[in-house]
Structures are given as structure tokens and as C-alpha cells.
Amino acid sequence: MSQDLCFKTAAELSHLLKDKAVSAVEVTTAFIERTERLDPQVKAFLNTDAANALAQAKASDERRANGGALGPLDGVPVALKDNTAVIGQSMTSGSKILKDYISPYDGTCTQKLKAAGMVLWGRANLDEFAMGSSTENSAFFPTNNPWDLKASPGGSSGGSAAAVAASFAPLAIGSDTGGSIRQPASFCGIVGVKPTYGRVSRYGLASLASSLDQLGPLGYTVEDAAMLLQVMAGHDERDSTSLNVAVPDYVGALQANIKGKRIGIAQDYLGEGLADNVRAAFEKAVQFYKAAGCELVDISLPHTALAVPVYYIILAAEASSNLARYDGVRYTHRSAEVSDAIDLFAKSRAEGFGPEVKRRIILGTYVLNSGYYDAYYLRAQKVRTLIRRDFALAFKQVDAILTPTAPTVAFKQGAKVNDPLAMYLNDIYTIPTNLAGICGVSFNGGFSADGMPMGLQLLGDVLAESTIFNLTHAFEKAHPEANKRPTLA
Amino acid sequence: MEYEPVIGLEVHVQLKTKSKMFARAPYHFGAAPNTLTDPVVLALPGTLPVMNKEAIWQTVQVGLLFGCKIAEVCKWDRKNYFYPDSPKGYQISQFDQPLCLGGTVEIELPGPARNIEGVHRHVQLTRIHLEEDVGKLSHQGADSLVDFNRAGVPLIEIVSEPDMYSSDEAFSFLTAIRMALVYLGVADCDMEKGQMRCDANVSIRPKGSTGLGTKVEIKNLNTISGVRNGIEFEIARQVELLNRGETIVQETRRWSIEDGATFSMRSKEKAHDYRYFPDPDLMPLKFEKTEVERLHGLLPELPFDKQRRFYQAYDLPYTITSVICPDKGFSDYFEAAVKCYNNPKAIANLIANDLLRELSLAVADGALPLEECKIKPEHLAALVECIDKGSISRQIAQDVFIQMFKTGQAPAQIIQEQGLEQNSDLGALEAMCQQAINENPHPVAEYKAGKEKAINALKGKVMVLSQGKANPSLVDEMLKTLLQKP
Incomplete structure (x- = not known):
């Protein structure tokens, strides 16, 4: 029974709880037991607090018994990437510099999850400050891919994706700055959503690159992700970049007929570097949509090739400034022996940050230098405008754009960690989305010959989450094997 | 260089x-x-x-x-x-x-x-x-x-x-x-x-x-x-x-x-x-x-613009405007008082001298802020009016002002309750003047001998007799009339 509960979708758990067929305590206990048994292999979580999760579950059951359930996800567990603020919990952001930091406040997303009655369970591993695509940049340990423990779960939300794939939690929150939700979702065979920029409040998310960061849901099915986004989304006065636009009924839109929808295919996303098996999965999906009555339209996104360099300039610039607050003065790691303030900053940061973080801080500091600002940062912003315009033009012709999520299936651990450029290129299909501020979902497009999931990505225009949920939900219904779960012993 | x-x-x-x-x-x-x-x-x-x-x-x-x-x-x-x-x-x-x-x-x-x-x-x-x-x-x-x-x-x-x-x-x-x-x-x-x-x-x-x-x-x-x-x-x-x-x-x-x-x-x-x-x-x-x-419409008048206006509208000297105008509170207070009684110079003097002095005496360190001053502008204006109309003497006005500062009462109330109204009752005044003449033959003789200043001694005696309430100019007039009598 308890094992079965872990393999239910959030939507199924929601029904079981509503029908009082199970209690939130039973559900939470099942996930806690499975995590305690199997996470030593997967290493999805940095921190867990079973007693705290059970107390939340108990409170949920009491609410429901009194007829006061807070919504469809009341009592459903959710894992949080360890760069989001929850009162009394860790927020290491995968870094030694925040190893001992405990958040004294709840972020807006956290508040919304709590207000929906969800059971916050487990703090998921990540690349340090969300910089990376494999979770190998975590200062603590790498996370293993539940489909192949020697493979990477992707990153930076590798812990969140692995936790869902390994059925340690039915849902998880991740953050996506250049693909950090979608690429791990792809590697782990689940669904991950990068909402439109401004759709989910960033208040409470440790900033990597403010103009690119967005929190988003991960789950086994499109429906689960849509249910979670329904809770997370909405305007927030505490985030000036938050959009003041009503949140539509995502779940209600899932069942709409997709016939006649126009899906764009961009050759710019199908060039060199794309693995044959992923290309085949992509072609299969194209055929599915064609058969379902969608119109397939060739589009052009001509500035795609510039996205990766532009991204690394803008990201590094913003990150170098955003991470300046981790200075050894207030709440971070502080070096033991320092001679003066400058020495305190330098040593605390040298000891607290890992190599990838340092690399990007140095890069960002360099491109913002007054002598190079015009040549790098300003120029990158101009190209960013061109990339945004590519998508704006494309979405005049199509409702969504279908691409692979990543060029390959999950790579083995250690394969790219010493080659930052190769690691950066892994995000080539996901990065333009963040630069343009549009939304995207990664869903499982099938499995490779050796059983690894192959994610596909559907991109939507600004605030067109309902459209991409509707289209990917249709694919999922027709491909139940896409929701297969890995076997862990 | x-x-x-x-x-x-x-x-x-x-x-x-x-x-x-x-x-x-x-x-x-x-x-x-x-x-x-x-x-x-x-x-x-x-x-x-x-x-x-x-x-x-x-x-x-x-x-x-x-x-x-x-x-x-x-x-x-x-x-x-x-x-x-x-x-x-x-x-x-x-x-x-x-x-x-x-x-x-x-x-x-x-x-x-x-x-x-x-x-x-x-x-x-x-x-x-x-x-x-x-x-x-x-x-x-x-x-x-x-x-x-x-x-x-x-x-x-x-x-x-x-x-x-x-x-x-x-x-x-x-x-x-x-x-x-x-x-x-x-x-x-x-x-x-x-x-x-x-x-x-x-x-x-x-x-x-x-x-x-x-x-x-x-x-x-x-x-x-x-x-x-x-x-x-x-x-x-x-x-x-x-x-x-x-x-x-x-x-x-x-x-x-x-x-x-x-x-x-x-x-x-x-x-x-x-x-x-x-x-x-x-x-x-x-x-x-x-x-x-x-926002442009909500802007206040700048201090120097106000100073120029105060020269023009109220004919105040620099020694007064340079005290009042740099402070919006005093300027507003002044204009509120002038609205109640139109003697800008006397009102401005009272503010720039007496009010400022009392405010700084009120607290050991610095000065009492104007917002905490108990004298309302209309009361200050009324006090000036009392002086102008001769209902109290300047000397009495000083005392009334200090009491107003301490209690916040209207000058009319203080004057009435304490019977401070300047005495202009001619009969009583004549009696007091005659008494002063009768009791002080020496200054009377001096005055009659041509030493006009000797009248001041007699005036002082009348003020004592009237407990300070006699109208000084009336006393002066009355004494002169009585002394001219053969």
C-alpha cells in the first residue's frame, strides 16, 4: 500500500485524500519511508525533516476532518529546491557559504504552497547557486539519476527532478535560469515547466540572474505540473518584475481539443550536436501532432546560435552582483582569520564559493567593467532583444514551438564537469526561452535504446502556459509509457 | 599670485x-x-x-x-x-x-x-x-x-x-x-x-x-x-x-x-x-x-520668494524677515495672525522677539518647536489689537503674553479674569492724579518751576496707585491739565 502511494500522481493523491481513502499522514509517511530507504543511492535531498513534514500532514488531516481543506493539493507533499526560503529551514543554495544559514522568512512561493495546505518535504540538491547542468557543482555531493545511478540527473534542479523521478515526492519546485528545470526533467523522464518570466514571484528565490530566473513546477505528468503552477502563480507586490495578470485555470484547459493548433518547427534547433535518438524522438512527436490534426509550420529563429554567449554574459554580469551579498559580514560563512574588511570579504568568499561560481563571478565582473560594458553587456542586451523578437515574430505564426529539450540523453557523471564549454552547450535549446521571457515545458518524449528518457520541449508565447499544457497533455495521454518510473532497489 | x-x-x-x-x-x-x-x-x-x-x-x-x-x-x-x-x-x-x-x-x-x-x-x-x-x-x-x-x-x-x-x-x-x-x-x-x-x-x-x-x-x-x-x-x-x-x-x-x-x-x-x-x-x-x-501645483513658496513678498506686502524690515521667512512654521504663523488683525509689523515683532525668546527659554536645550507653542496665531493677533486699542498697557501686555504662552488662554480671558484692563475711567483717574499731586509737593513744585520731566515722577505714582492699569497717555494728559490749574 505505502509503496503504491509513492507511485501515484499528485492528481491521484488529491482524489484519494479528498475521498478520505488515505490520510495526508499516510501519504507523507510513504514518501518519507521510501526516501529514507532509497535516497542514499539517489542523493536527491540535502536536508529532510520527517517530523516537521508529518506535523504538516497531521494539520492537513485535521483541516480536512473539519471540512476546511485548503484546495486540491492540501496534504500532498512537495519537495523544494534548496535555494528557496522557508522559515526555519536550510537554504544552502548548494553552497558552503550558506551551509549553516537558516531562513527566518518564507518566500512568496513558500507562502502559497503553505496556503494551499501542501506538505513541504525535503530540500533538494542543486548546482551551487543554480550554476550548472549536472548537480555536480553542488558543494555537498552530486545527485544520481534514478534511471542510471552513474548518470547525471541534469541540473541545476537535479535534486528536484531526481526526487520526483525516484518517487520521493510527487511534486517538486525548481528554478530555471537557462534550462535548470527543463533539462533535469528531460534527463529524469518527468515534466518540468519554466513559466513566463514574472508569472511566479521570485521573492524568496536566491537570485542567480534576476532577469532570467523563474521558479517552476516538476511532476510526473503535465496535469500534476499544471496543478502545482496553479498554486505558485500570481502577482506579488514584493517582486517588481511580477506580472499583474490573473492566473487562468490551467487544469481546466488541459482537455481542450488540439486539432488545428499550429506548431512551429525551427531547423535552428535541429542542427549539429543533436543526438540521433533524440532527433528520432522529436520526429515521432512531430508525427503525433500531425496525426492529431495540428498544423506543423516551419519557422525561423535566426539568432539562436547567439543565445549561449549572450546568456553567459548577461547571467554572469547579474550573478556577479547578486552574489555580492554573500560577503562574510552577516549570515554567511566567515573566514576565521582575517586582518581587515577586504581580507574578510576575500577569504570568506574564496573559502565559501566553488570553482564554477568563482568562474562566473570573475566573468561577470569583467564584462561589467566600465571599459568593457559597451562591448559585452550592452551588446549582449541588444542581441537579447533580437532573440526576443525572433520569438515574437514566430508566435505570430504558431501557437507553440516544438524542440528537443537537450541535445542528448543524460550524460554520465564526470563526462563534462571539467569542460565548462561543453556543459554550457548542453543548454543550447533551453537558454533562448529565458532570454525571451517566454514559457516552456519539458515532457518525456520516450526512451532511448538503453532505457534513458528523452525529453522534448514545447515553447509557448508569454503567458501561454495553458496552450503548452494542453498540447503536451494530449501527447502524454497518447503515450502512457512516457510516465513509466525507474526501478530502484 | x-x-x-x-x-x-x-x-x-x-x-x-x-x-x-x-x-x-x-x-x-x-x-x-x-x-x-x-x-x-x-x-x-x-x-x-x-x-x-x-x-x-x-x-x-x-x-x-x-x-x-x-x-x-x-x-x-x-x-x-x-x-x-x-x-x-x-x-x-x-x-x-x-x-x-x-x-x-x-x-x-x-x-x-x-x-x-x-x-x-x-x-x-x-x-x-x-x-x-x-x-x-x-x-x-x-x-x-x-x-x-x-x-x-x-x-x-x-x-x-x-x-x-x-x-x-x-x-x-x-x-x-x-x-x-x-x-x-x-x-x-x-x-x-x-x-x-x-x-x-x-x-x-x-x-x-x-x-x-x-x-x-x-x-x-x-x-x-x-x-x-x-x-x-x-x-x-x-x-x-x-x-x-x-x-x-x-x-x-x-x-x-x-x-x-x-x-x-x-x-x-x-x-x-x-x-x-x-x-x-x-x-x-x-x-x-x-x-x-x-506635484508642481503642490509646491510651497520658496523662502527667498516669501521674503520678497513680505517686504512688499507687509513692509517688514530685513531684521524681521530674516528671522521669520527661513522657517515655514513662523511664516505661516505670522500670516495666520495678520489675517485676524492687520498690524503686520507689531505681530512680526512679537513673533521675532517675544515668541522666539519664550520658545528658547521653554526648554533647557535648543527651543520648543512652534507646533508645541500654546499661543494660537489668532490669540497673538488679539493681543496686538488690545495694545493698539489701548485696553492694556504695553507693560501689562508683556505679562499677558507670558501667561498666554504658559496657559494657551486667549488674551481677553486673561485680562478679564485678572482685571488687567487699562483704566480709562476719567473720574477715578482724576482722583488718583489729584492724590499724587497732593502727596508729592516736591515734583509739583519742580514742574511748576519749568522742569517738565518732573511730571514723570507723578506719573509713576499714579501707575502705582492704579496698580499699573492706568492708561499712560491719559495720565499724562490729566496731570498736565490738573497742574495747569491755578
Whole structure:
């Protein structure tokens, strides 16, 4: 029974709880037991607090018994990437510099999850400050891919994706700055959503690159992700970049007929570097949509090739400034022996940050230098405008754009960690989305010959989450094997 | 060679808003360390700034007051540098698009004497922008302590052109800014509380030339005396250098009150690169023209404009306007009183002399604020009216005024309750005068012998008999009549 509960979708758990067929305590206990048994292999979580999760579950059951359930996800567990603020919990952001930091406040997303009655369970591993695509940049340990423990779960939300794939939690929150939700979702065979920029409040998310960061849901099915986004989304006065636009009924839109929808295919996303098996999965999906009555339209996104360099300039610039607050003065790691303030900053940061973080801080500091600002940062912003315009033009012709999520299936651990450029290129299909501020979902497009999931990505225009949920939900219904779960012993 | 100094000032002023510039925490001076903070002020991971629109509107009003061009968009930049008092490791400021551009500040130079008006001129402004204040460091032995109460307080930076030519002008500039901002009600500008701070750019050039010499930035001119003394010191230092045939190095120097001297902080080569870039956490705010027009309509009259009007409308002397006009409270109080009774000179005198004196006597240190003064303007006007109508003597009026100050009662009430009304009953007055004549033959004889001043002794006796209530001019008249009788 308890094992079965872990393999239910959030939507199924929601029904079981509503029908009082199970209690939130039973559900939470099942996930806690499975995590305690199997996470030593997967290493999805940095921190867990079973007693705290059970107390939340108990409170949920009491609410429901009194007829006061807070919504469809009341009592459903959710894992949080360890760069989001929850009162009394860790927020290491995968870094030694925040190893001992405990958040004294709840972020807006956290508040919304709590207000929906969800059971916050487990703090998921990540690349340090969300910089990376494999979770190998975590200062603590790498996370293993539940489909192949020697493979990477992707990153930076590798812990969140692995936790869902390994059925340690039915849902998880991740953050996506250049693909950090979608690429791990792809590697782990689940669904991950990068909402439109401004759709989910960033208040409470440790900033990597403010103009690119967005929190988003991960789950086994499109429906689960849509249910979670329904809770997370909405305007927030505490985030000036938050959009003041009503949140539509995502779940209600899932069942709409997709016939006649126009899906764009961009050759710019199908060039060199794309693995044959992923290309085949992509072609299969194209055929599915064609058969379902969608119109397939060739589009052009001509500035795609510039996205990766532009991204690394803008990201590094913003990150170098955003991470300046981790200075050894207030709440971070502080070096033991320092001679003066400058020495305190330098040593605390040298000891607290890992190599990838340092690399990007140095890069960002360099491109913002007054002598190079015009040549790098300003120029990158101009190209960013061109990339945004590519998508704006494309979405005049199509409702969504279908691409692979990543060029390959999950790579083995250690394969790219010493080659930052190769690691950066892994995000080539996901990065333009963040630069343009549009939304995207990664869903499982099938499995490779050796059983690894192959994610596909559907991109939507600004605030067109309902459209991409509707289209990917249709694919999922027709491909139940896409929701297969890995076997862990 | 004779040199002339050229001075530009950068003045920082804290705005009095309910909450901080980008956070909800409040601020007031003197709170226990680190009690006026919140997660945003402390830059905890995940926190974001949200702009305080009140501070933006206040800055726009300051710009309108000085005739600046107001930007169409309010845009924010990050100024990146590490310092323990800066929680985020950057300060949110405005780099290339300040809220206000250009404008002038009218100043009054010191006159030849305190009671003589000085020359007025307009000092050119470069810009005014809005930013956030930083925390405060203090040192205890080997330890450094930081208080983040002040961190994030809205701070405007008013930058002048190099358009002042003496430390007196610099001082007058600061005074004029303080007057205007306090008038506007957006700041208190108390330098002792750090609400107003000043840096100066000082250079010298041969008198008569128009070029600019090498400038030196002086920081920490954070007291009233510091501004004058620091600039004076720096001018003298530069003159001496040039006279010795040395050159002036472009650098930043710190004024030390203790030493009465400036000390080098850093040279131009070591100047910071602040790596300014637009803050991606904040969206630019576009101004509605109507909103700027509305704010323009709410501007108060500037102190010097008011002074000119007071000369014209009320015919007041500089000795009075220079006391009343710099303070909006006293000016408003004066005009409210004049509305009740039209004797501006007497009312202004009462305010500039008696009221000011009582306010400063009321508290041991400084002065009682006008808002706490118990005398209402209409009561002050009524008192002047009583004097003018002769219902009380000037002497009695002094006592009544002090009682009004203590109790807040109307003068009519005090006069009536204490029977202070000046005695104009001719019968009683005649009796008292006759009594004085009868009882004091010596002055009577003197008067009759032609010593007119001897009448004063008799007047004094009548005032004693009347317990001070007799109308002095009537007494004078009555005595003369009685004494002329054979």
C-alpha cells in the first residue's frame, strides 16, 4: 500500500485524500519511508525533516476532518529546491557559504504552497547557486539519476527532478535560469515547466540572474505540473518584475481539443550536436501532432546560435552582483582569520564559493567593467532583444514551438564537469526561452535504446502556459509509457 | 599670485518617508542598533527591492522646487562595491538617468553685518538623483560593529556645478537647500543626526582666469562647521602647494574635525570602478505628465520668494524677515495672525522677539518647536489689537503674553479674569492724579518751576496707585491739565 502511494500522481493523491481513502499522514509517511530507504543511492535531498513534514500532514488531516481543506493539493507533499526560503529551514543554495544559514522568512512561493495546505518535504540538491547542468557543482555531493545511478540527473534542479523521478515526492519546485528545470526533467523522464518570466514571484528565490530566473513546477505528468503552477502563480507586490495578470485555470484547459493548433518547427534547433535518438524522438512527436490534426509550420529563429554567449554574459554580469551579498559580514560563512574588511570579504568568499561560481563571478565582473560594458553587456542586451523578437515574430505564426529539450540523453557523471564549454552547450535549446521571457515545458518524449528518457520541449508565447499544457497533455495521454518510473532497489 | 577657489558640492539628504527606499522597514533616528531592519534591508538570500513611490514623488518635488528638468522615466542602476555597511554588496542608485537634471538654487551671501541683507545669486545644479543610504560602522577595539538601521533609507544626492567661489557661498548653498527641503516637508536636514551630509570638490585657479584647476574631493564634511572649515583648510593647502611650486594631485581627501585638516584617502588611479548596470530587479517607472503637474501645483513658496513678498506686502524690515521667512512654521504663523488683525509689523515683532525668546527659554536645550507653542496665531493677533486699542498697557501686555504662552488662554480671558484692563475711567483717574499731586509737593513744585520731566515722577505714582492699569497717555494728559490749574 505505502509503496503504491509513492507511485501515484499528485492528481491521484488529491482524489484519494479528498475521498478520505488515505490520510495526508499516510501519504507523507510513504514518501518519507521510501526516501529514507532509497535516497542514499539517489542523493536527491540535502536536508529532510520527517517530523516537521508529518506535523504538516497531521494539520492537513485535521483541516480536512473539519471540512476546511485548503484546495486540491492540501496534504500532498512537495519537495523544494534548496535555494528557496522557508522559515526555519536550510537554504544552502548548494553552497558552503550558506551551509549553516537558516531562513527566518518564507518566500512568496513558500507562502502559497503553505496556503494551499501542501506538505513541504525535503530540500533538494542543486548546482551551487543554480550554476550548472549536472548537480555536480553542488558543494555537498552530486545527485544520481534514478534511471542510471552513474548518470547525471541534469541540473541545476537535479535534486528536484531526481526526487520526483525516484518517487520521493510527487511534486517538486525548481528554478530555471537557462534550462535548470527543463533539462533535469528531460534527463529524469518527468515534466518540468519554466513559466513566463514574472508569472511566479521570485521573492524568496536566491537570485542567480534576476532577469532570467523563474521558479517552476516538476511532476510526473503535465496535469500534476499544471496543478502545482496553479498554486505558485500570481502577482506579488514584493517582486517588481511580477506580472499583474490573473492566473487562468490551467487544469481546466488541459482537455481542450488540439486539432488545428499550429506548431512551429525551427531547423535552428535541429542542427549539429543533436543526438540521433533524440532527433528520432522529436520526429515521432512531430508525427503525433500531425496525426492529431495540428498544423506543423516551419519557422525561423535566426539568432539562436547567439543565445549561449549572450546568456553567459548577461547571467554572469547579474550573478556577479547578486552574489555580492554573500560577503562574510552577516549570515554567511566567515573566514576565521582575517586582518581587515577586504581580507574578510576575500577569504570568506574564496573559502565559501566553488570553482564554477568563482568562474562566473570573475566573468561577470569583467564584462561589467566600465571599459568593457559597451562591448559585452550592452551588446549582449541588444542581441537579447533580437532573440526576443525572433520569438515574437514566430508566435505570430504558431501557437507553440516544438524542440528537443537537450541535445542528448543524460550524460554520465564526470563526462563534462571539467569542460565548462561543453556543459554550457548542453543548454543550447533551453537558454533562448529565458532570454525571451517566454514559457516552456519539458515532457518525456520516450526512451532511448538503453532505457534513458528523452525529453522534448514545447515553447509557448508569454503567458501561454495553458496552450503548452494542453498540447503536451494530449501527447502524454497518447503515450502512457512516457510516465513509466525507474526501478530502484 | 592671487588664487580664487572654485567649489562644487555633493549634498546627501535623507528623505522622511514612512518606509525605506526599497523595503517596508521604517526608519527614525536614534533607535537601538539593528532594530529597524527586515529581510530586504539585511539582503537575506531571496529578497527583492520594491521602490518606494513616496520617495520618488518627493524627489520630483525637490527637482521642481529648484527648476530642474524632470526625467520621463525613473530608472535604477546598481553601484557595485564591497563594504561592510552595504548589505547587498551594491547600492541601488541612478547612474545615467537621474530623476532631475539642471536647475538652480538661490543663495544669500553673508551681508556686511548681521542686520544687513547680503547679495543673492543662483548656483547651478548638475543633477539630483535618488538612492539608498548605507548602514553605519563603529569600532570597538579590534572589532568593527555595523548598524543597519540607516541602511536603505531614501537618500537624495544634490550635485552642484563647480559654481561657488568661497566657503561662505558653499555654506549659504547648504543653508538654502536645507531651508527649501524643510519647507517642502520632505526632510529634516539635521547634519548632527546625519540627515544631511556633504562632500565638496575644491580647486583653485589664478584670480581672473576662467579655467578649472585640478580638483580634490573632500569627504566627511558632516557638520555645519566642517563645511566651512574643511573647505577653508583645503583652499589654503592648495594655495600653499602652488606657492611652493608643487602640483595638486587629483585625489579624494577626508576632513578630520579632530585634526582640523584633510588627509588623503585615495588617488585618482585607485578610484573605484563601480560597474554600474541597470538593476534587473526593478522595472523603470514611467511618469504620467499629469502626476508631475499635480506635484508642481503642490509646491510651497520658496523662502527667498516669501521674503520678497513680505517686504512688499507687509513692509517688514530685513531684521524681521530674516528671522521669520527661513522657517515655514513662523511664516505661516505670522500670516495666520495678520489675517485676524492687520498690524503686520507689531505681530512680526512679537513673533521675532517675544515668541522666539519664550520658545528658547521653554526648554533647557535648543527651543520648543512652534507646533508645541500654546499661543494660537489668532490669540497673538488679539493681543496686538488690545495694545493698539489701548485696553492694556504695553507693560501689562508683556505679562499677558507670558501667561498666554504658559496657559494657551486667549488674551481677553486673561485680562478679564485678572482685571488687567487699562483704566480709562476719567473720574477715578482724576482722583488718583489729584492724590499724587497732593502727596508729592516736591515734583509739583519742580514742574511748576519749568522742569517738565518732573511730571514723570507723578506719573509713576499714579501707575502705582492704579496698580499699573492706568492708561499712560491719559495720565499724562490729566496731570498736565490738573497742574495747569491755578
